[in-house]
Amino acid sequence: MNLKFLLIAGLSATLHTQTPAWAQVRLPSLPNLPGGVQLPHGDLLRRDESLLTSTSQLLAPADPLRWRERLGDQLLRRFPDQLQRSAAGELVFSGEVLALPSSDAARRRLLEDEGLRLVEASTLEGLDVAWLRLRATSTTTSTTSPAALAALIARLKAQDPEGAYDYHHIYLDAGDVGSGVVGATSATSATSGTAGASAAGARAAAGGSRLGMIDSGVDTAHPALQRSTVTRRGCAGQTRPAAHGTAVASLLVGDSDVGFHGALPRARLFAMDVFCEGSAQPGGGVAAIAEGLAWLARERVGVVNISLVGPPNALLRRVVEAAQAQGLLIVAPVGNDGPAAPPLYPAAWPGVIGVTAVDARRRVLAEAGRGAQVALAAPGADMVAAQAGSRAYAPVRGTSFASPLVAGLLAARLPSPDRAAASSAFNALAREAMDLGAPGRDEVYGMGLVGASLRVSASDLR
Template identity: 30%
Template sequence: MVLLFTTGFVSGYGQTNENVPGQNSSYHYYYFKNKLPLELNVFKVALLQRSVPGMSVSHGKFKKYGIQDTDIDSWPIPGWALAKIPATARSVQGARGLVLQIAEEKTADFVSPLFNDHKGNRIIITQHIFVGFNPGTTPERVKKIIAKYNSLTIEQQDYSNMSSVYKLRSSARSGIMVLNVANSLAELSEVRFAEPAVIFEGKGKVIPNEPDFSNCWGIHNTGQSGGTNDMDMDGPEAWDLTTGDSSVIVAIIDTGVQQNHPDINQIAGVDVTSDGGNGGPVNSYDNHGTAVAGCVSATISNGIGTVGIAPNCRIVSIRTFISIDSQGGWTTDTRWTVDALEWAENNGVRITNNSNYYGFTSGLIESKYQQTRNNEMIHFACAGNDSSSSISYPASLTSVNAIAALNRNGSLASFSNYGNGLAFSAPGANIYSTDRTGNDGYGNGDYAWVNGTSFASPYVAGIAGLILSSDPNLSAGSVEQILQQSSEDLGTPEYDTTYGWGFVNAFNAITQICDSPTAPTGIFASDGTYIDKISINWDSVLEATGYEIWRNTNSDSGSASKIADDDLSPYDDYSVIPSDTYYYWVKSANDCGTSDFSSSDTGWRSVPADTTPPNPNPMAWETEPYETGDSAISMVAEPASDSSPPVYYQFDFFDSPTGGTGGS
């Protein structure tokens, strides 16, 4: 049994019960089985009052803790607010004590310490816990484990369609207690991950740039403004083959995309945050997503603005983050990323782009990314803008392709992250993209010049859209392989951690796409024509570069064995037994794969002719002895046992029993 402790306070927030979890050790949470530190913010605490939308006014409820109404600022997520901790309690023990006293006295519906990640982004613990159990853990066993924690109830099994992932709710009113229980669960051998649902901050940072250039060098580089000629993604060359298909949708997981933008090809969006919007921006800072979307599907040949790399594909905005400042900062809930991925999966989206980097790593988010990748979704995310040799989260996940930014000369942009796990590089410096129209957005116009890996990532997502437009049946792995094989190598040969697999190229990618050939027709196997082989013939297939010959002793192709590869028809099979019947199939092949089985035909090898003379039975003389002067000699011979008619006999005559002279 895990006991949850509450405590009273004699005087001051620094006096706490010694049994309160975490008092004598630093705070942490578990990312799977890895313990990650949490830095306690001693200046503010987070308060939740569900009945008060913003809590900008508390009507004196918290004065007894030294918190005035003017010390409380609303948080963008309804019901939440941050309260300043009185100066006399600004210590680890003081902050902890304040949280526990507010929880015990039920002054707020819920209260959480405010934590900071390693970049200073703020984290708030909520009342929910997500637990991923090991495969094979039965629901009955899960219920027994959860029953040991008096504060927990199961709200949902197989959360977000993830097997053995449970959503739990704690009755505790303190984030300290919720964190303690989550950590306790995470340490169990039957648990893959356990973590509290948190509200956290991150960045979708844009580095604005004045409109000094007149065209999109990343798509078509003519050497403008000091760039390197043809150092681009070969957009126009790719568009000769395809500009994308409207059935291919790229999800933009971001701060919202302007839904009525005249130059973005999109379908109606969705908002998975607490704001309940329609996928478009909600506040004046929600600018990032609109610029990201333009890199994918800004419309072609409409006489205005810019163009995306996949202009006839469409994007869908899934607003997942609430912007909180003009520098790209936002807040979100762990569940919102999971909800965004689930919405995309349920609505047939194959490609997602997340041009944001989080200050919080989550087993729940990682599991959802991996599950959807296993289900053939392809994910892209920005590597980060810290000039760092480590990839930001969630781009650092193995299920996500991390994208670095290049400048117009093909070098890594000065701000771009790089390092182990980097997948590809794409244009990300001085990018001309869509902005919110009118006075909203980064400037007063409808377009903006921006820098950041945030814009390199959607370019690669757009090329993935062109690939799926050319062949919608490709697997996620095949799309990624095409991107790898078609990228221009910029660094050391093959893969390196500065450029990944290289500079993505739309034209190269599309020309690498081909279909597996069709199955051959006209299959014919010889029927006894040859004494040493069976000859298999078929009609050639135009797109094939070779053929596979398959054989069985019955008509089941599923148990047939491949006996040979061949370039042309016919193929001669010398490994057969005379008179036995064999079934043959042929598959055509090229670099993209092999065809289905052809129809079958049977063949057999004839029995070779017997060239050994027959062995006659003993002769019988009709009359003997034979005397000199007899007119005839009659001989009778029985047919040889190893002969077939006609049989010819040779008779030899000699003048003595032992031979001598004579004739036949």
């Protein structure tokens, strides 16, 4: 039986490590999914296709198998002295190693290693995780070759097999934001009444709901976000709004007079900016994401949306496990690297809710990832979201934008951290899912489609 499926169904496991208190992490244990769960089946809702905004094909990647590769190449051209490719082709900080040694002796050995220089020692308050950020030293260049860096990490693992050592990976977004749409140019969509009713109900339910996001910066001046309380963090206190983060935030808590709404309108949002748009340093690193999870744990949010994708970084997995142990429910997109691509993370880690995206006809996006990591599907194309730096709404496409819809629906059921309640919240939402594809759970749509009424197209705006 598929391991990820067992974990989505509530597999209980424990990570056994012999580490000091400052480095201990436990894998969370979640109750089982109730037996005999029946997912609703039904015909697709009919909708006048002439009222749909045809953004799906406009934003579709020409080559979905190179989605992250292209984004990574752009960053490499921008930061050639700070980033490099690992031996496996993943984007990483040049010559850097993240280390979670298993003992004080292993920690001292790292600090005395002549081949390493300490960049930062970080303790994640609230998660009881501490690690070291190290840089490989070189007498000839400021970077380390992929082969040499791989050999260094292998040596550190061999010296301390109970510890955790990995690259300082860069994680990337999983969606595209198009150009702005000023407003509606046609009659209101046939489904707008249902969507409006859903939004009104969500506003009433939002109340004291708190949810978090880790992404790029949020433009809180956008009309869709002015009714929500958004607490921002990151970038040394500087405000650096960005297209992706603003769109995701609006899909989480947005609300406006023109017919736009997110999954949980007017809820309180805690937004961690890990990219710092326009700065002289590359963003999206594991260390920044980890700091964001620790902050959100301290803020007692119940659900965290991370619309980012990357490789299975060992240190970030430890932090995710620590956050889950505190009762946080993490939601993430499965990515846009294509149906044959290997799983992307954090979506593919145990206990994380992996989300795929469908278009207006409820077909999975061609570029969406497939596999056991897919837990649920939600709208992720033929829709709009808030556009940073304007009052407009822009077409969006990608699993990045399906994930916040699922996160908002879960946050309505889980306003604060609670491991048992997190499992119950997921089970309840899964029971509401519309089964798509093969009967029952499958590797394309997961448990099925949720949040269909949350899709807002340009024709829904008034």
